[in-house]
Amino acid sequence: MFITFEGTEGSGKSINVAWLAEWLEEHGHQVLTTREPGGTEVGEKIRSILLHCTGSPSAQTSLLLFEAARSQLVEEVIRPALASGVVVLSDRFTDSTLAYQGYGEGLSLGHIGMMNNIATGGLTPDLTVLLDIDPREGLARRLDSAEWNAIDARELAFHEKVRNGFLAMAAAEPARWLVLDATESLQYIRERIVARLALWQNERKG
Numbered sequence: 001m002f003i004t005f006e007g008t009e010g011s012g013k014s015i016n017v018a019w020l021a022e023w024l025e026e027h028g029h030q031v032l033t034t035r036e037p038g039g040t041e042v043g044e045k046i047r048s049i050l051l052h053c054t055g056s057p058s059a060q061t062s063l064l065l066f067e068a069a070r071s072q073l074v075e076e077v078i079r080p081a082l083a084s085g086v087v088v089l090s091d092r093f094t095d096s097t098l099a100y101q102g103y104g105e106g107l108s109l110g111h112i113g114m115m116n117n118i119a120t121g122g123l124t125p126d127l128t129v130l131l132d133i134d135p136r137e138g139l140a141r142r143l144d145s146a147e148w149n150a151i152d153a154r155e156l157a158f159h160e161k162v163r164n165g166f167l168a169m170a171a172a173e174p175a176r177w178l179v180l181d182a183t184e185s186l187q188y189i190r191e192r193i194v195a196r197l198a199l200w201q202n203e204r205k206g
């Protein structure tokens with residue numbers, strides 16, 4: 001099973017990815033967690049260009065770099081893990097590119113869809129958890145973090161377009177997405193994820 005977590009900055013993806021990995025392991029699964037951009041040596045180098053390069057890569061250049069990092073991650077890490085029965089959890093995946101470079105930057109969603117397809121060889125998540133939060137609140141949470149980066153620093157209107165993009169994608173494909181209010185308690189969020197996984201397992205059995 002391949003599960004991705006998506007959301008705007010400060011939505012609590014990484015803490016919930018770490019929790020779900022532990023929960024799945026306690027329930028007898030082998031789990032691999034990864035993040036985008038990054039997750040491989042090549043990808044982590046690309047990540048530092050994207051998030052910390054002062055040379056301001058253009059939207060189009062960023063798109064190509066995100067896809068290059070993804071291509072390496074899918075080939076080197078995700079596909080081999082899935083093939084050996086490991087549950088893979090990824091902090092961001094293809095939907096981030098549609099949300100940020102597509103809805104946010106205004107690059108063609110059709111082109112990004114094609115590029116996602118090339119980078120992943122058509123691999124799509126079984127479940128995508130969207131942790132939805134008002135960007136004002138999310139960015140305020142992030143301000144205290146050492147991880148502040150060039151994308152966080154974009155204007156509020158950009159982050160709002162990204163958020164609305166995620167919500168539009170989730171509404172268009174409800175079978176794959178689980179949308180959760182990221183301002184709810186961790187306990188509530190986790191109960192909803194567990195309930196969704198149980199439903200998914202029952203559907204597969206049935």
Ligand code: TYD
Nearest residue numbers: 009010036037066092096097100147151152
């Ligand atoms: P990161 O520090 O990992 O932020 P977060 O904790 O919010 O995931 O930085 C990743 C940034 O890269 C984040 O702002 C979203 C952005 N991004 C894109 O713009 N396009 C993409 O395809 C991906 C994977 C990430």
